[in-house]
Amino acid sequence: MSDSIVFSGLAMSEQQALGTYHTYFNAFDSVVSILSAAHDPDCLVDMLQVLGQASRSSMTGLYLNDEQGKLAKLVAAWRDPDCRLLEYTPTPFLSLDYDQYALLADTLAVGMVLNKSLLELPLAEQMLLAQVGIRQLLCIPLLQGGELFGFLAFLNDSDSRQRDTIELRLLAMLSNHIAQALGKAKLEAESLANQHRLRALVGATQDxxxxxxxxxxxxxxxxxxxxxxxxxxxxxxxxxxxxxxxxxxxxxxxxxxxxxxxxxxxxxxxxxxxxxxxxxxxxxxxxxxxxxxxxxxxxxxxxxHDAARKKTLLETLNLLDEAIVDVLPNGVLTEVTSAWGQLRALEPRDLSAELGRTLYSWVHPEDLNLVTQLIERQLLSREASCVRFRLLRADHDFIWVELRLITHFGPDERATALRGVVRDVTVAHLNEQNITQMALYDGLTRLPNRLLLDTEIHRAIDEAARAHRKVGLGFVDLDHFKQINDAFGHKTGDDLLVLLSQRLRDALPDNAVLARWGGDEFVALIPDLADQRELAQIAEQLRLSARQSMMINGMETQPTISVGFAIYPDNAESGEELLSAADHTMYHAKHAGRNSVCFYSDIVHLKALGREHVAIQSRLSSAIRHGGLQVFYQPIVNARSGDIIAVEALARWMDDKSGWISPELFIPMAEKVGLIQELSEQIMLQSFAKLREWRESGLSQKLMINVSRSQLYLPTFVTTLVERLANFKLRPSDVIVEITESVALTDYARQMRHLRQLSDAGFVLAIDDFGTGYSSLSQLHDMPAQMLKVDVSFAQRLHTDEGRRVMQAIAQMAQGLQLDLVIEGVESLETVRFLQGLGVNFMQGFYFSQPVPPGVAELWMRLGLQAKM
The missing domain is CATH 3.30.450.20 (PAS domain)
Incomplete structure (x- = not known):
């Protein structure tokens, strides 16, 4: 009995295989017939329909690579009208950047088939496919001469469609034929173009x-x-x-x-x-x-005519400041124009004496090797090349000149001579040096800045990796520098930083780099390090050098520094991780009592937490740059009616490895690594797009966004913000701009100008975290703000008499200044009742709602939160 069942199962399996073969053989015949009419613009869609119906796919697509092979562009697509996928193709699907989808790129690059369900794919691919509703993905590479030039995509709206080995092999064979046909069509098109060009060339001759x-x-x-x-x-x-x-x-x-x-x-x-x-x-x-x-x-x-023009041109060249020179392969001058005499400060009668001498005779000794190597390379090249060097003049001065060379080849393809143009670039060279100095060096201390330091760190790590050596990196912070600035003024503080930088540099080895990180922080880079013992000696020399007495405004002082060192590859695997590890260690040294040196390896709790912190920071940078953040919304509730008047846009981050990361961790991280502007812009764009959808669906609540210090400092921030809103068909009155009290009070006069620009543009301004920035009543009265958001710490103290009295005073002040008051951190009905008794109209907190995804926020906006009142 069991044998017959097995036999029946085998027979059914064979029938299914035969059916598969039959289906794809028919598809093969159809595809061959379709591709034979490659001139028909609809042939690719017809081909994809045959493939989609044969493979029972919801959608099929043909992607072809661009010339650089970086992007895959959708050139044709077919969709089953009965499937559940979107009827239109979203923009991200039209052009796929291989760098963003590593699994897809790596699999296709080696000629393999990518056959995965949605949940088996990395997050980037999941997010892409989820936009359309795709649950199953099959991608088959299209190869020509072993090189990937595109792929076929088979998409299904459910993950129940499983393809066996036979079907995948048949699809691969069919795709191989399509690849050959597409390649043949491309070659035929190129051949036809060449024929047209040949006819045009023959017809253009006048012989x-x-x-x-x-x-x-x-x-x-x-x-x-x-x-x-x-x-x-x-x-x-x-x-x-x-x-x-x-x-x-x-x-x-x-x-x-x-x-x-x-x-x-x-x-x-x-x-x-x-x-x-x-x-x-x-x-x-x-x-x-x-x-x-x-x-x-x-x-x-x-x-x-051309010969006549050339003769005139040669005569004209003698009128120019640039000199034309002819040089033999051994560097001997054979011809020069009169401008050569001007460059060399010669009398016209002495110009002929220059011929027969080598160009090297007048090259500065330090530049001689550079010029020699250029000429040797140029003798083998048909492209022009350029070199800048110092040229000796007859008056024994040197000027900077730029020499551009081309090579003349004889009938035997051997270089017979060089022709060059020489021009005086002394002024430009000195200007470039000044610009480079300004771009790569700190203006106060003349030390390398962050940009140059970053290059030096990567160079040191690359060399250490090859030589199996170590690299030490230390953050150096001047203790109590703020007190010095406050007591003696910024000029004295600057003088102190300059003197300290000189002492620190003298305490470092010759091959070390000392850079100014900013403010009172320096970074010491120690390449080619043997071990930590050598680094400990250097660190102690740094600490002692700073302790030497110095005079400030006639007073003797002994400054101290806090130093934190980390080592590559012991404590970090990249330059970014090394900087972060050293930075954490330096702060540990400051918290440990200042005037001390700490090493990353000696701080036990940083070995695990610090490394994870660095890893999270690295992943945050990637998430910000690749749009990996989400926007949640927390409602602001009218305490009288329960209606929602606005929603605050808040950044949220789901990390692939660590799950949800607290904003209290990743927001300061973004500020520290200089990505807070990119983060804020990403949140703005997402929230503006969602607000546009809400407006179209009839919702009128305002959107509340947070503005960072760096954004507010930008001269074009207000105009850029207005333009972005206009792109989404929104107005400034749709948005409440939140600015923390501490930011609003920093450089008060300058920020007041920015706040007035925002107010004049039509934005509602809210002072966030009120009560933490020590603002005066006069400053509040002058600020063009319409709303105060009281810091959450005040709501948390309402269980005390003192806390209730402070809140009552704040409410009365807001009423006196005619400012709307929003109380943050409301977490209980008791707090709601107390605030209602004070006449507070607007509240925000977990009692009403935590920050929620857009869909939940939309539900609250439509229904209100009257049940909470």
């Missing part, structure tokens, strides 16, 4: 070829010339009767000589009336008593 017999009669004409009679008027006619006199005269005079001498002859002939210059070649052909002459007329009018 004329004809044959003369011994009597001067034109017997054959193979091509014509616009300035001469047409071919049909020349055949079997004496050349004296049909050709211009100047040409016929020379041909008649030379014909007997060519026929008798059996050798070719060449001469130039000018046709004045036609304004044409011809190069005429006469070649005898045939045997004795049957000789004739083939005449080739080549129009050299353009060449003659």
């Amino acid at each position: 004329m070829v004809f044959e003369l017999d011994a009597h001067g009669v034109i017997r054959h004409v193979w091509s014509g010339h616009p300035a001469l009679p047409a071919a049909e008027t020349l055949l079997d006619r004496p050349m004296a009767a049909v050709l211009p006199y100047e040409l016929a005269h020379e041909l008649i005079r030379s014909l007997p000589q060519v026929l008798a001498g059996q050798s070719s002859k060449q001469f130039n002939c000018v046709l004045p009336q036609q304004n044409v210059c011809l190069l005429v070649r006469m070649q005898p052909v045939g045997v004795e008593h049957q000789r004739s002459v083939v005449v080739l007329l080549q129009d050299v009018s353009a060449l003659m």
Whole structure:
């Protein structure tokens, strides 16, 4: 009985396999027929329909790579009308960046098939496919000569469609045929284009070829010339009767000589009336008593005009400041223009004495190797090259010049000479040096800045990795620098930083780099490090050098520093991780009592927490740059009606490895690594898009966004914000801009100007975290704000008499200043009742709602939160 079941199962399996083969053989025939009509613009869609129906796919697509192979662009697609996928193709699907989808790129690059369900894919691919509703993905590479030039995508709206080995193999074979057909069509198109170009080239020639017999009669004409009679008027006619006199005269005079001498002859002939210059070649052909002459007329009018222009150009070059020089492969000068004498500060009579000497005679010794190597390379290249060096003048001064060279090759393809243009770039060179100094070095201490330090760190790590050595990196912070600035002024503080930087640099090894990180922080980079013991000695020298006495405004002082060191590869695997580890260690040194040195390896709790912190920071940078953050919304509730008046946009981050990361961790991280602007802009764009959807669905609540200090400092922030809102068909009055009290009070006069610009543009302004920035009543009165958001710490103290009295005072002040008051951190009904008794209209907190996804926020906005009141 069991044998018959097995046999029946095998028979069914064979039938299914036969059915699969039959389906794909029919598909193969259809695809071959479709691709045979490749000129039809709809053939690719028809082909994808055949593939989709055969493979029972919800959607099929053909992607072809761009010329660089970086992007895959959707060139054709077919969708099953009965499937559940979106009926339109979202923008992200139209052009796929391989760098963003590592699994897809790596799998296709090695010629493998990618066959995964949605949950088996990395997050980037999941987010892409989820936009359309795709649950199953099959991608088959299209290869030509072993190189990937595109792929076929088979998409399903459920993950129940499983393909066995036979079907995948048949699909791969069919895809291989499609790849060959597409490649063949491309080659045929290129071949046809080449044929058109060849016809155009032949038709563009103005040469004329004809044959003369011994009597001067034109017997054959193979091509014509616009300035001469047409071919049909020349055949079997004496050349004296049909050709211009100047040409016929020379041909008649030379014909007997060519026929008798059996050798070719060449001469130039000018046709004045036609304004044409011809190069005429006469070649005898045939045997004795049957000789004739083939005449080739080549129009050299353009060449003659060009030769005249070149002569004029050479005469003009002598009027320029740039010198033209001809140099032999060994560097000897053979020709120079008069400008060479100006560069060398020579008298005109001395210019000829320069010829025969090598160019190297006047190159600064430090630049000689650079110029020699350039000329040696240039002798092997057909491309122009350039070098900048110092040239010795006759007055024994050096000037900076730029030499651009091209190579002249002989018939044997060997370099015979070099031609160059030499110009004085002394002023430009000095300006570039100043610009480089400003771009890469700190203006106060003249130490390398962050940009140059970053380059040096990566260079040191690369060299250490090759040589199996270590790299030490330390953050150095001047203790109590703020007190020095406050007591003596910024000028004295700057003088202290300059003196300290000199002492720190003198305490470091010669190969070390000391950079200014910012403020009172420095970074010491120690490349080619042997071990931590050597680093400990260097660190102690740094600490002691800072302790030396110095005079400040006539007073002797002994500053101290806090130093934190980390080591590559012991404590970090990259430059970013090394900086972060050293930074954490330095703060540990400050918290440990200052005037001390700490090492990352000695801080036990940082070994695990710090490394994870660094890893999270690295992943945060990637998430911000690749749009990996989400926006949640927390409602602001009208305490009287329960209606929601606005929702605050808040950044949320789901990390692939660590799950949800608290904003209290990743927001300061973004500020520290300089990505807070990118983070804020990403949150703005997402929330503006969602607000546009809410407006279209009839919702009128305002959107509340947070603005960072760095954004508010940008001169173009307000205009950029207005433009972005306009792009989403929104107005400034739709948005409440939150600015923390501490930010609003930093550089009060400057920030007031920015706040007024926001207010004048139509934005509602809210002072966030009120009560933590020590603002005065006069400042609040002057600020163009309409709303105060009281910091959560005040709501948390309402269980005390003092806390209730403070809240009552804040409420009365807001009423007196005619400012709307929003109390943050409301977590209980008791707090709601107390605040209602104070006349507070607006509240926000977990009692009403935590920050929620857009869909939940939309539900609250529609229904309200009256049940909470």
